[in-house]
Structures are given as structure tokens and as C-alpha cells.
Amino acid sequence: AQPKPKLSMLRSVGSKLFLSVVGGSLIGLLGTTFWSYRELSRQAEGELLSSLQVKTENVEGNLSTLEYSTKTVADALKNLYQAGERREQVYVNLINRALKTSPLATGLGFGQPPTSRLIIPSRQYAYPYAVRENNIVTAKGGESDPGDYQSRYFIDPIAAKKPIWLEPEAYTETTLDPPKQLVSTAYSLPFYTDDGKLLGVLSQDLELGFLSEKLGVPVMRDAGHFLLVSAQGNLLAYPPDPQQALDLKPFPQLSNYKGLWEEIQAGIGAGNNSGVLKWRD
Numbered sequence: 001a002q003p004k005p006k007l008s009m010l011r012s013v014g015s016k017l018f019l020s021v022v023g024g025s026l027i028g029l030l031g032t033t034f035w036s037y038r039e040l041s042r043q044a045e046g047e048l049l050s051s052l053q054v055k056t057e058n059v060e061g062n063l064s065t066l067e068y069s070t071k072t073v074a075d076a077l078k079n080l081y082q083a084g085e086r087r088e089q090v091y092v093n094l095i096n097r098a099l100k101t102s103p104l105a106t107g108l109g110f111g112q113p114p115t116s117r118l119i120i121p122s123r124q125y126a127y128p129y130a131v132r133e134n135n136i137v138t139a140k141g142g143e144s145d146p147g148d149y150q151s152r153y154f155i156d157p158i159a160a161k162k163p164i165w166l167e168p169e170a171y172t173e174t175t176l177d178p179p180k181q182l183v184s185t186a187y188s189l190p191f192y193t194d195d196g197k198l199l200g201v202l203s204q205d206l207e208l209g210f211l212s213e214k215l216g217v218p219v220m221r222d223a224g225h226f227l228l229v230s231a232q233g234n235l236l237a238y239p240p241d242p243q244q245a246l247d248l249k250p251f252p253q254l255s256n257y258k259g260l261w262e263e264i265q266a267g268i269g270a271g272n273n274s275g276v277l278k279w280r281d
Contacts (some may be wrong), residue, residue, distance in 0.1 A: 107205030161191035
């Protein structure tokens with residue numbers, strides 16, 4: 001018998017070497033792909049956080065401006081009262097000018113307790129108010145509806161004894177002609193005399209459609225959307241469909257987000273007030 005070719009061992013070694021090199025290359029390629037995916041994921045999350053941070057600071061700045069302007073108006077009301085001013089029209093004019101200079105608010109007004117009419121004694125139900133529509137401000141005085149003094153925007157700040165943001169609600173704005181149905185949130189604060197007597201409650205309104213417009217930009221790379229939710233889970237702004245917020249639809253009922261809302265609440269309860277929450281419907 002003729003001897004077997006000695007090249008068979010080289011072929012065998014070569015094949016193993018080839019498989020080893022290819023196998024190692026595949027493992028290296030898979031490792032590189034996984035690393036690239038992880039890196040892209042981190043970059044995307046970083047970009048998302050950066051975009052969210054910018055928009056959050058923008059919205060917070062707008063709301064802080066509204067809060068500050070409300071407190072400034074309250075100080076002006078108190079100063080007029082201390083100066084002895086009791087004419088209703090003077091206060092109507094003040095509210096009118098203040099709303100015109102507010103960049104965000106859609107309504108501004110104050111009411112005094114009917115049983116303690118310190119600012120405008122001549123009116124039992126005085127509630128000077130101004131409203132903005134299509135960038136035109138309309139203000140009025142006169143007798144208000146007695147029911148206004150049982151509304152949340154009047155009694156809740158008094159009970160809290162401090163400024164508060166109110167949950168959104170629908171109401172009929174009678175300052176407009178004809179009256180119009182609006183949906184707003186409001187920043188409301190009670191203001192007092194130096195010796196602690198309640199002068200009134202001042203509220204500055206923020207219409208929900210306006211908020212949706214402010215947030216109506218893509219989150220990242222022309223995709224995704226921002227939304228704003230109140231502490232109790234009510235939609236304040238929902239740019240993809242602003243009418244959902246105007247219909248006062250709770251966030252947990254929107255697109256089956258109940259599970260997401262529960263996770264958000266659990267995170268807040270555990271002290272996680274910022275960051276990225278990953279959730280799959």
C-alpha cells in the first residue's frame with residue numbers, strides 16, 4: 001500500500017486554524033456589534049435626557065414666571081388697599097394691565113370674601129377679572145356669581161394658606177361676549193393684610209390648549225412627544241391630540257397607560273423624582 005499523503009495533517013491543521021480564526025472573528029464581530037448597540041443605546045438615552053432637560057427647564061421657567069407675576073399683582077393689590085383705594089374700576093384697570101403684560105396667562109382675577117369686603121366695600125360679590133382671547137384682553141367688574149366663592153379656585157388656597165396650582169377644570173367664561181367654555185389650570189394664592197386679615201384670593205389661569213402648543217415639538221430626531229401630567233394624573237398638555245386634555249381625560253385612561261402611571265407613582269414614592277423609566281405596553 002502506498003503511504004498516505006503527508007499533506008492531510010496540514011490540511012487538518014489548516015482547517016482547524018481556519019475555523020478557529022473564523023470562529024474568533026465571529027465572536028469578535030458579535031462582541032463589537034453588542035458593544036456598538038450598547039453604545040448607541042447610551043447615546044440615545046443621553047440625547048433623550050438632554051432634550052427632556054431643555055424642555056423641562058423651558059416649561060419650569062414659564063411656570064415660574066407666571067407664579068412670580070401673580071405674586072407681584074397680589075402685592076400691588078395690597079398696596080392699593082393700604083393706600084386707601086376702594087374704587088372698583090381702579091382694581092379692574094390693574095387686573096387688565098397685569099394680564100396684558102403676562103406672556104403666558106389666559107385669565108387673571110381676584111375675589112374678596114363676601115362677608116369681609118375690605119377692598120371693595122360697595123360690592124358684596126366683587127370679582128374683578130380679565131381674560132385673553134386671540135391676544136385681546138377684556139376686563140370687567142360688577143357683581144359676580146355667588147357660586148364663585150364656593151369654587152375650588154377660591155376655597156382651596158384659603159384652606160392651604162399658601163399659593164397652590166389647581167387641577168384643571170372646565171368652566172364658562174362670562175367675561176367674554178358671548179360666554180365661552182374654557183379648560184384651564186390656575187395658580188391661586190390668598191393675600192392678607194399685615195395683621196393677617198384675608199383680603200382676597202388671586203388666580204392666574206393657564207389654558208390647556210396653550211400648554212399643548214408650547215410642548216408641540218418632537219422629543220428626539222423628529223420622533224416622540226412630550227406631555228404634561230398633573231400630580232393627580234390629569235392631562236395638562238398632550239400635543240398629539242390636544243382635545244384629550246381639553247376633555248379632561250386622565251392620563252392613566254389614555255392609550256392604556258394605567259400600568260405606566262402606577263410605575264411612575266411607585267418610583268416617586270420610592271424617592272425617584274427624575275431619570276428615565278422604561279416601560280412596554
